[in-house]
Amino acid sequence: MDPLALAAALSVMVTVVMVFAVFYMTSIAGSNKRVVNRLEHVVNRSPLEGLTTVSALKQTGGGLFPTLGSLLTGKEWANKVNIDLERANLKLRVGEYLALRVAIALVVFAVVIFVAGRGGLGLVAGIAAALVGYMLPKMYLRRRIKARLTTFDEQLVEALSLVSNALRSGFGFLQSMDLAAEQLNDPLAIEFKRTINDINVGASFEDALLALNQRVESKDLDIVVTAILIQRTVGGNLAEILETVAYTMRDRSRIKGELRTLTAQQKMSGYIVGGLPIFIIGILLLMGKLMGDTYMQTLFTETAGRVALMAAVLLEGLGIMIIRKILAIEV
Numbered sequence: 001m002d003p004l005a006l007a008a009a010l011s012v013m014v015t016v017v018m019v020f021a022v023f024y025m026t027s028i029a030g031s032n033k034r035v036v037n038r039l040e041h042v043v044n045r046s047p048l049e050g051l052t053t054v055s056a057l058k059q060t061g062g063g064l065f066p067t068l069g070s071l072l073t074g075k076e077w078a079n080k081v082n083i084d085l086e087r088a089n090l091k092l093r094v095g096e097y098l099a100l101r102v103a104i105a106l107v108v109f110a111v112v113i114f115v116a117g118r119g120g121l122g123l124v125a126g127i128a129a130a131l132v133g134y135m136l137p138k139m140y141l142r143r144r145i146k147a148r149l150t151t152f153d154e155q156l157v158e159a160l161s162l163v164s165n166a167l168r169s170g171f172g173f174l175q176s177m178d179l180a181a182e183q184l185n186d187p188l189a190i191e192f193k194r195t196i197n198d199i200n201v202g203a204s205f206e207d208a209l210l211a212l213n214q215r216v217e218s219k220d221l222d223i224v225v226t227a228i229l230i231q232r233t234v235g236g237n238l239a240e241i242l243e244t245v246a247y248t249m250r251d252r253s254r255i256k257g258e259l260r261t262l263t264a265q266q267k268m269s270g271y272i273v274g275g276l277p278i279f280i281i282g283i284l285l286l287m288g289k290l291m292g293d294t295y296m297q298t299l300f301t302e303t304a305g306r307v308a309l310m311a312a313v314l315l316e317g318l319g320i321m322i323i324r325k326i327l328a329i330e331v
Contacts, residue, residue, distance in 0.1 A: 086215060088144040089187060101137045108133030148187045153220050155188040157253065160224065160246035167239040173228075174199065191216055205232070220249055263327045270323040274316055 078094045085092055092100070109130035113122055159180040166176035174196055181192035191212055198208040206229060213225045227245055231238050281296070288296045299305035 083215070084141055084145060087217065088141050088148060089190065090141070090144070097137065101134050104136060105130040105134035149216065149218055152187050152191070152216055153218055155184050156218070156220050156224070157246050157249045159184055159188055159192070160242045160249070164239045164242040164246065167242070173238065220252075223248075259329055263329075266323070266327060270320065270327075274320055274323075277312065277316065 081094050081097060085094070085097060090097075109126045112126040112129040162180040162183055163173070163176040166179050167173065171179065177192050178196055181189040181196070194215075195208045195212045198211060199205060203211070209225050209228060213222055224242070224245055227241050228238070231241055281299075284296050287293070299309055
């Protein structure tokens with residue numbers, strides 16, 4: 001048997017087994033690990049300072065890869081990944097996440113080498129595909145965080161109205177938060193319940209709110225948390241304060257909607273202008289292949305053509321960046 005084919009088959013088999021084990025362990029034992037972490041905090045009476053202790057974040061060690069986790073413990077990069085996993089609400093530890101990225105990269109590399117061959121071109125294609133495969137989980141993680149944050153911001157205005165009305169009805173703030181969590185869906189319900197649980201196991205009110213703010217990383221939530229903390233320091237009617245903040249957020253949301261409407265045409269123009277050269281090159285290559293012409297091959301075979309292509313790609317990327325910068329209007 002071809003050694004390369006054997007290596008590809010073994011890589012695929014190991015990856016499938018590892019992915020199954022990761023998701024099985026996280027789905028079965030994820031909740032138990034969180035409960036154990038909270039109980040240990042209550043028993044040991046350790047101080048609650050910052051995000052990692054208040055919200056019982058997943059530790060970098062342990063999991064399916066304890067050796068890898070121990071090497072990552074305390075590393076700044078691992079801590080950032082740990083926070084991103086928590087923001088995305090993924091039940092993975094940092095070691096498991098890193099091992100999954102490496103496994104996907106190896107599988108993609110083996111598959112591309114097996115298909116494209118073991119020559120120089122195949123090796124380059126395999127390395128490029130492995131880099132793409134390694135970045136895919138990170139891209140998914142960022143996309144999940146962004147989608148979750150967008151949903152949270154949309155729910156926050158309604159949650160503030162619920163909390164404000166509950167406060168006017170005589171409920172306490174924690175009772176009002178719990179009521180809002182019961183009425184709304186995830187992710188806001190999950191984050192509010194986490195904050196309430198943090199306070200119930202001994203965290204101070206301020207630390208729990210700051211942990212919520214850092215965990216979600218929402219600009220709107222930062223305004224809310226700042227308003228609540230100031231109210232607890234100087235006093236005031238919290239229900240009216242939250243209602244005023246909700247009113248401001250509704251106006252911001254309305255203005256953002258108007259901006260999206262006004263800039264939709266410009267965004268579409270940018271997509272068309274950016275994609276038009278690629279479309280034209282593809283059409284000309286197809287026509288040349290059908291008619292037997294080779295004049296378009298000069299772009300890929302001659303040095304001057306390759307330089308022109310590289311310059312075109314750089315200018316296309318620069319144009320896209322400029323358009324995105326112009327249309328990125330802060331409200």
